[in-house]
Amino acid sequence: MPMVIGVAAGLVLAAIIVLVGLFKLMWRVAEPNEALVISGSKHRTEGLGEGMGFRIVTGRGTLVLPGVQAVRKLSLDLNETELSVDCVTQQGIPLRVRGVVIFKVGDDFVSIANAARRFLDQQKMMSDRVHNVFAGHLRSIVGGLTVEDMIRDREKLTGQTRAACGTEMEKLGLIVDSLQIHEIEDPTGYIKNLAMPHAAAVQRDARIAQAEANLRATEAEQAAFARMSEATRDSEILQAGYQAERDKAAASSRQAGPLADAAARQEVVVQETRVAELEAHRREQQLQADVRKPADAQAYEKRTLAEAERDARISAAQAKAKETELAAAAEATRVKAAAAAEAQATEARGLAAAKATRATGEAEAAATQARGLAQAESAKAQGLAEAEAIKARAAALAENQEAVVAQQLAENWPQIVEAGASAFGNVEHMVLLNGAEGMSEMFAKALTMGGTGLGLARQLLASMNQNGDAPNGQSPAAPSPRSKPIPITEEVNGVRN
Incomplete structure (x- = not known):
């Protein structure tokens, strides 16, 4: 397991x-x-x-x-190819153009596909292909230009070449990163000959500049020589002056004795003159101290007193003016306050007076109405009484005229005397003779002046009757204005009293 x-x-x-x-x-x-x-x-x-x-x-x-x-x-690295192209210009001048082209395969898939189809197994041959493309187009472009255009505007040549090769390079899948024209070789020496006029002009300008520099240097040297000559001349003049001064000093030393005697005598005269001047100055100072100083002191004292008095008057006037100004300001303030108070009081009095006038007017109106009614009744009664009196007087006058006249004369005798005395109203000074008799005669003549006393009485009675006066003196006529008193001097037997 x-x-x-x-x-x-x-x-x-x-x-x-x-x-x-x-x-x-x-x-x-x-x-x-x-x-x-x-x-x-x-x-x-x-x-x-x-x-x-x-x-x-x-x-x-x-x-x-x-x-x-x-x-x-397929490599995408940069590639470089050298250009060395034999060309002929528009003028028929052969030239050799040297330059360099830096290129690479484009980064897009189309350019890579185009380059892969053409150079995938032949990438080492890529530079030769590019050289051939640029050489052909460069010969064509140079054939349409002059040497001067190519020298002065190489950028134009470069731009036209890149533009002409752009389409073909794009078909090859390549792009140009840089195209540089390094050198234009001239086997015939045309370009060198073109430069000769400019070189000659430069040499000419250089020779002219050198000549001008030599001229300025020569002028500077001559100016330096002239200054050296001037300095030598000035030195010789100074030396001559010093020699003249030395000769003058020697001559002066030879004349020192006589000059010393004359100088001594001159010094004596000068000293005597100074003594006289000092004596005159002393007398002048004595005069100043004895006469002028006291006079100046008195004048100064008077002037100082006058100025002090003037300043005192000015100060007093200024103080008075200030006091007056303050008083005027205070008075103005007081008057303003009083005017304001008076205005208020006047307004109050006006209101009160208006009310009082209104009340008084109403009272006077009522009183006037009452007085009018009373006067009407009185006038009516008086008229009736006067009518009765006139009627009685007419009856009495018809019966005993002389008695009535005598009575009226007695009642109105003061007015008669006053009317007689009015003749003396314009007399300022009167001289009476014969003492008391003269006085009596004068008054008698005055009473009988213009008619007899009875005629005057009748005239007065007629006047009073026409004015509606009663014989009993109820409404006597207004007395005539009295004349001013007449100064009377009594003279008896030619003697004034």
Whole structure:
């Protein structure tokens, strides 16, 4: 029994080993830089026609049936090919163009399928095929350009070449990562000849620059020589000046004796002059101290007192003005308050007066009405009485006219005297002669002036009767306005009293 178990375990282990070996034999994994092309069965690949007879795997693993399917690898690495193409330009000038093309198989399934069909067993020939494609197109493009265009714009040549080769490279399943034109060789020396005018111009500019530099250097040297000459001249002039000063000093030393005597005499004169000036200055100072200083002191004292008095007056005036201003402000405040109070009081008094006036008016109206009724009754009674009196007076006058006139004269004698005295109303000063007799004569003449006394009385009575006055003096006429007193001077025997 243990032998059977051991055999079974060995069989199981052998089976596992066989299965692992078969799996490793059947499992294929594509590297990142390669593609697996599996043929032997029909597969439908995206972008490819049906029934291509192979399957493409990139970046992952897959099972492959040994003996049924074949697996081959296609490299996706970069490839490089050197370009060295003999070309002829539009001008007929032969050139050799050197460059490099860097390319690889495309990463999409279409490019891989195209490259697999063309280069799966010939990957080493891929560079030669690409060189031939680029060489043909490069010759065609260079034939339409001039040398100047190629030199000045190599990017244009590169772009046209890549664009022309793009379609064919796509059919081959390849893509161009880079195309560089390194060098353009000129066997005939055309490019060198093109550069000669520019080189000559550069040489000319260099010679001109050198000549200008030499000119500036020469001018600088001449200026330096001129400055050296000026310095030499200035040095000689200074030396001559110093020599003249030395000669002058020698001559002065020879004349020192006479000059010293003259200087001594001059010094004596100067000292005497200074003594005189000092004496005059002393007298002036003495005069200043004796006369001017006291006068200035007195003037200063008077001026100081005047200024002090003026300042005192100004201060007093300012204080008075300030006091007046404060008093005016206080008065204005008081008047304003009093006016406000008076306005309120006036308003109150007006209201009270209005009420009082209204009450008084109502009372006066009632009183006036009562007085009117009473006056009407009184006038009525008075009229009746006057009518009776006039009737009685007429009867009495018819019987005894003289008695009635005498009675009326007696009753109205004051008015008669006043009317007679009115003649003297405009007399300011009167001189009386003969004393008392003159006074009596004057009053007699005044009473008889304008007619006899009886005529005057009658006129007065007629006037009073026309005005409706009663003979008994119930309603006497208003007295005439009295004249101002007349100053009377009594003169007896020519003497005034």
